[in-house]
Amino acid sequence: MARAVTQQRKIINTAAAWGVGLLIFFPILWTILTSFKTEAQAISDPPVFLAFDWTLENYSVVMERSDYMRFLWNSVIIAGGSTLLGIIVAVPAAWSMAFVPSKRTKDILLWMLSTKMLPAVGVLYPIYLLFINLGLLDTRTGLVIVLMLMNLPIIVWMLYTYFKEIPGEILEAARMDGAALKEEILYVLTPMAVPGIASTVLLNFILAWNEAFWTLNLTAAKAAPLTAFIASYSSPEGLFYAKLSAASTMAIAPILILGWFSQKQLVSGLTFGAVK
Amino acid sequence: MATQHSRSAARLMMAPAVVLLLGWMLVPLIMTLYFSFKKYLPLRGGDLGWVGLDNYVRFVTSSSFWPSVLATLAIVGGVLIITVVFGVLLAILLNQPMWGQGIVRILVIAPFFVMPTVSALVWKNMFMDPVNGLFAHLWKFFGAAPVEWLSQASLTSIVMIVSWQWLPFATLILLTAIQSLDSEQLEAAEMDGAPPLARFGYITLPHLGRAITVVVLIQTIFLLAIFAEIFVTTQGSFGTRTLTYLIYQRVLESQNVGLGSAGGVYAIILANIVAIFLMRMVGKNLDA
Amino acid sequence: MSLHKSLAAATAMTLVMSGAVHAQTTVTIATVNNGDMVRMQGLSDEFTAAHPDIQLEWVTLEENVLRQRVTQDIAAKGGQFDVMTIGTYEVPIWGAQDWLVSLNDLPAEWDADDILPAIRNGLTVDGELYAAPFYGESSMVMYRKDLMENAGLEMPEAPTWENIKEAAAAMTDKENEIYGVCLRGKAGWGENMAFLTAMANSFGARWFDEEWKPELNGEEWATAVNFYMDLMNNYGPPGASTNGFNENLSLFQQGKCGMWIDATVAASFVTNPNDSTVADKVGFALAPDNGLGKRGNWLWAWSLAIPAGSDATDAAKTFVAWATSKEYTELVASKEGWANVPPGTRTSLYENPEYSKVPFAAMTLGSINAADPTAPSVKPVPYTGVQFVAIPEFAGIATQVGQEISAALAGQQSVEEALDKAQALTADEMEAAGY
Numbered sequence: 001m002a003r004a005v006t007q008q009r010k011i012i013n014t015a016a017a018w019g020v021g022l023l024i025f026f027p028i029l030w031t032i033l034t035s036f037k038t039e040a041q042a043i044s045d046p047p048v049f050l051a052f053d054w055t056l057e058n059y060s061v062v063m064e065r066s067d068y069m070r071f072l073w074n075s076v077i078i079a080g081g082s083t084l085l086g087i088i089v090a091v092p093a094a095w096s097m098a099f100v101p102s103k104r105t106k107d108i109l110l111w112m113l114s115t116k117m118l119p120a121v122g123v124l125y126p127i128y129l130l131f132i133n134l135g136l137l138d139t140r141t142g143l144v145i146v147l148m149l150m151n152l153p154i155i156v157w158m159l160y161t162y163f164k165e166i167p168g169e170i171l172e173a174a175r176m177d178g179a180a181l182k183e184e185i186l187y188v189l190t191p192m193a194v195p196g197i198a199s200t201v202l203l204n205f206i207l208a209w210n211e212a213f214w215t216l217n218l219t220a221a222k223a224a225p226l227t228a229f230i231a232s233y234s235s236p237e238g239l240f241y242a243k244l245s246a247a248s249t250m251a252i253a254p255i256l257i258l259g260w261f262s263q264k265q266l267v268s269g270l271t272f273g274a275v276k
Numbered sequence: 277m278a279t280q281h282s283r284s285a286a287r288l289m290m291a292p293a294v295v296l297l298l299g300w301m302l303v304p305l306i307m308t309l310y311f312s313f314k315k316y317l318p319l320r321g322g323d324l325g326w327v328g329l330d331n332y333v334r335f336v337t338s339s340s341f342w343p344s345v346l347a348t349l350a351i352v353g354g355v356l357i358i359t360v361v362f363g364v365l366l367a368i369l370l371n372q373p374m375w376g377q378g379i380v381r382i383l384v385i386a387p388f389f390v391m392p393t394v395s396a397l398v399w400k401n402m403f404m405d406p407v408n409g410l411f412a413h414l415w416k417f418f419g420a421a422p423v424e425w426l427s428q429a430s431l432t433s434i435v436m437i438v439s440w441q442w443l444p445f446a447t448l449i450l451l452t453a454i455q456s457l458d459s460e461q462l463e464a465a466e467m468d469g470a471p472p473l474a475r476f477g478y479i480t481l482p483h484l485g486r487a488i489t490v491v492v493l494i495q496t497i498f499l500l501a502i503f504a505e506i507f508v509t510t511q512g513s514f515g516t517r518t519l520t521y522l523i524y525q526r527v528l529e530s531q532n533v534g535l536g537s538a539g540g541v542y543a544i545i546l547a548n549i550v551a552i553f554l555m556r557m558v559g560k561n562l563d564a
Numbered sequence: 565m566s567l568h569k570s571l572a573a574a575t576a577m578t579l580v581m582s583g584a585v586h587a588q589t590t591v592t593i594a595t596v597n598n599g600d601m602v603r604m605q606g607l608s609d610e611f612t613a614a615h616p617d618i619q620l621e622w623v624t625l626e627e628n629v630l631r632q633r634v635t636q637d638i639a640a641k642g643g644q645f646d647v648m649t650i651g652t653y654e655v656p657i658w659g660a661q662d663w664l665v666s667l668n669d670l671p672a673e674w675d676a677d678d679i680l681p682a683i684r685n686g687l688t689v690d691g692e693l694y695a696a697p698f699y700g701e702s703s704m705v706m707y708r709k710d711l712m713e714n715a716g717l718e719m720p721e722a723p724t725w726e727n728i729k730e731a732a733a734a735m736t737d738k739e740n741e742i743y744g745v746c747l748r749g750k751a752g753w754g755e756n757m758a759f760l761t762a763m764a765n766s767f768g769a770r771w772f773d774e775e776w777k778p779e780l781n782g783e784e785w786a787t788a789v790n791f792y793m794d795l796m797n798n799y800g801p802p803g804a805s806t807n808g809f810n811e812n813l814s815l816f817q818q819g820k821c822g823m824w825i826d827a828t829v830a831a832s833f834v835t836n837p838n839d840s841t842v843a844d845k846v847g848f849a850l851a852p853d854n855g856l857g858k859r860g861n862w863l864w865a866w867s868l869a870i871p872a873g874s875d876a877t878d879a880a881k882t883f884v885a886w887a888t889s890k891e892y893t894e895l896v897a898s899k900e901g902w903a904n905v906p907p908g909t910r911t912s913l914y915e916n917p918e919y920s921k922v923p924f925a926a927m928t929l930g931s932i933n934a935a936d937p938t939a940p941s942v943k944p945v946p947y948t949g950v951q952f953v954a955i956p957e958f959a960g961i962a963t964q965v966g967q968e969i970s971a972a973l974a975g976q977q978s979v980e981e982a983l984d985k986a987q988a989l990t991a992d993e994m995e996a997a998g999y
Binding site: 317421 | 632639661750751805806815820960964970975976989992993
């Protein structure tokens with residue numbers, strides 16, 4: 001009896017969850033489907049869901065028109081570089097705040113977050129002038145630095161909240177055993193911190209990959225990532241739904257696949273201290 | 277407690293992050309302040325001298341200023357409410373036993389990976405277009421007149437697009453929080469005959485308080501700065517001109533750097549007012 | 565490693581080295597993602613084959629993003645681009661600031677005297693040609709001959725606005741999703757305000773009087789905008805307030821518009837059977853007038869300019885001369901047919917017997933010649949420009965005015981309110997600019 005009830009509930013839950021999940025995913029699914037239609041089928045009335053002549057034409061048009069691999073590579077370098085650099089700077093900072101807290105730790109943390117409040121549009125002109133003088137315009141180095149700085153407060157905070165949950169007793173036990181600071185970090189804390197760092201790396205990578213203001217305004221031909229690639233497909237002349245869908249799919253596919261494969265890691269550390 | 281030695285080591289470890297962020301904050305801030313007191317028109321020869329507070333007065337007395345502040349707050353508030361409410365519901369649903377939980381979770385978090393430009397383009401053209409959009413077909417199918425989303429329900433449309441992007445983030449954080457909830461406590465309450473709504477109100481919701489605060493804080497930081505979604509869809513028409521967008525119009529469309537910089541200073545002030553409220557909330561929760 | 569392989573490697577090395585000796589000049593080109601420009605990018609292999617020492621880098625962006633990028637870069641002197649795609653609005657302003665390289669010294673065979681006078685004047689400041697026109701356009705009426713016939717009407721070659729209204733009323737069939745007239749409603753100085761400014765000219769309205777006082781709350785503007793609202797609300801497609809050039813093109817190609825008054829370049833897209841379902845049913849007429857002596861057609865040329873400070877000026881000039889040459893036109897004609905060559909820039913094109921077979925050739929030339937940027941409206945004005953005012957502040961002002969009118973079209977305010985707000989914000993911005 002009780003078993004039947006739970007079974008019934010499980011069926012209802014499953015149906016509801018799948019329904020909601022598919023609804024949320026639908027815009028992406030629709031984009032992917034549209035990318036395989038012809039332009040005429042893309043706007044057909046009533047819309048066709050699956051029963052159309054699948055074609056790869058849109059992809060070949062997009063590949064022919066723009067050097068997709070270069071945009072992709074720039075995205076990888078910029079997102080990867082800024083993440084790596086950010087982690088190198090953020091881990092020690094978050095570490096010391098979590099394990100050697102002082103009265104000002106919280107103030108420093110909140111101040112860091114507040115630097116993210118500076119509206120990017122408002123400082124475009126100053127930053128542009130600065131970039132000209134430093135010769136950083138249209139370089140991947142410049143973008144790596146800017147995106148690292150943009151995301152630094154978030155990742156310091158995320159790491160801090162994660163590290164703080166590592167129980168202090170373990171540290172003390174290690175100290176009793178006579179472990180030096182270096183050993184303490186290397187052998188005791190690092191293994192415990194890895195999931196949090198992995199999750200932070202992923203979040204930072206996603207945020208950097210999707211950043212569309214600086215990456216568009218500080219690049220031209222050499223360092224332009226996928227955000228600039230998509231800016232050449234929005235509203236050209238004539239029918240463009242299918243080509244837009246193909247370009248969109250190409251822009252989001254790498255990060256979507258990465259996200260799906262690593263979602264367990266992402267989710268496990270994505271708490272921001274929300275769990276007590 | 278911490279020794280003198282570990283204290284100075286800690287300072288050293290923090291130094292790079294603090295110095296970098298200090299630079300990232302101060303350099304643009306000082307330059308913005310500098311420009312905001314100047315008449316600076318790049319297309320008319322650049323620096324045309326000091327003008328005192330002129331730019332500040334002009335920015336705030338412009339008829340677009342207060343509507344833009346309200347539009348900003350409406351979008352931020354709207355998205356926060358939607359993502360938190362639906363995030364909680366979704367988190368509870370996903371926490372129930374079911375088949376294929378992993379796949380559902382993948383489906384739900386997918387929008388978070390989509391870059392804002394792409395999601396705005398997709399929503400605008402393939403869903404909200406009043407002639408060829410999927411919504412128009414759906415409305416026609418039910419015999420209703422298609423809604424002109426981006427002009428007649430412009431703020432709602434933007435809130436919808438942005439909420440779709442941020443719902444996964446909220447859901448994930450809330451889900452982790454729910455998973456840490458002591459299920460015995462809930463079961464005990466159920467045994468005692470507490471109705472589901474009461475169980476939710478007295479046990480689940482208080483437990484989620486911290487997670488909700490975190491969601492609100494992080495999202496607010498990002499939402500105050502949304503730009504691509506408006507640039508791609510309405511370009512600030514139909515009451516969707518946020519403060520960020522107004523500054524964009526001043527700096528880039530009108531090429532008035534002085535005026536735009538003054539706007540930037542106002543935006544920083546607004547952001548900090550919002551931040552103070554949030555920080556109070558979070559600060560309490562961080563101590564707890 | 566076998567001898568064979570190492571020989572091959574050595575050869576490869578030598579090739580790489582010799583390539584490095586021939587110093588390659590890189591030319592970075594910022595361009596808009598219009599069909600003609602995308603075609604140019606595709607054909608540029610021919611250019612690089614003829615000039616192996618020049619390497620082309622393309623930055624192709626959507627129009628609004630492109631404008632923002634190139635304006636920002638030229639104003640801050642960022643030096644990101646060697647060739648910029650800009651229009652007749654930017655060229656006089658940037659040229660006067662000496663931000664562009666003069667193109668007076670392009671080779672003689674480029675034949676500057678062949679450029680249509682109206683277009684050439686728009687790109688010349690103090691005798692210096694600052695940009696080479698890639699394609700030129702005016703605006704005209706494109707209409708469905710079949711629908712007109714069904715309605716028992718005939719489109720005059722030079723219609724009045726009343727003719728348009730009558731035809732729109734007769735062709736509208738909302739049941740079957742056919743809308744009498746499609747016009748731009750999307751806010752932006754290059755979108756709805758380009759159309760409305762040109763239209764207002766034919767109603768005798770002007771942006772500023774001779775003292776630079778804005779006249780947007782005057783009677784002429786009210787009449788023009790009310791006429792436009794009336795057309796759009798009764799005979800326009802749904803969601804017109806978010807339709808720009810691209811959206812309307814798409815609607816017209818799908819057969820949903822009876823008439824469309826827009827850029828002459830659209831003619832080649834709506835008559836192209838690959839993209840258009842109504843390719844063989846399109847007729848053309850001059851932009852309408854109101855009996856006041858001015859027609860509501862504009863003048864625009866997407867042009868290639870070289871920013872001062874480019875480190876590849878000579879190579880950039882070579883490219884600009886190629887892309888805007890008669891030979892390029894012939895290249896496109898040989899590959900894609902005469903209907904697809906970039907129109908509206910050269911007299912020789914319109915004297916070419918092959919090109920005169922193209923159905924819209926004569927109407928395009930007539931429309932371009934009918935526009936006068938120095939005297940756009942009925943009354944005298946202190947500015948140049950037909951559908952724009954060539955001052956740096958205009959883009960910002962007109963985009964905001966366009967948003968007010970767009971909001972009125974969406975039913976969120978009355979025309980009177982929109983124009984009052986427009987007048988106030990224009991006066992404000994002009995004062996800030998020091999007028």
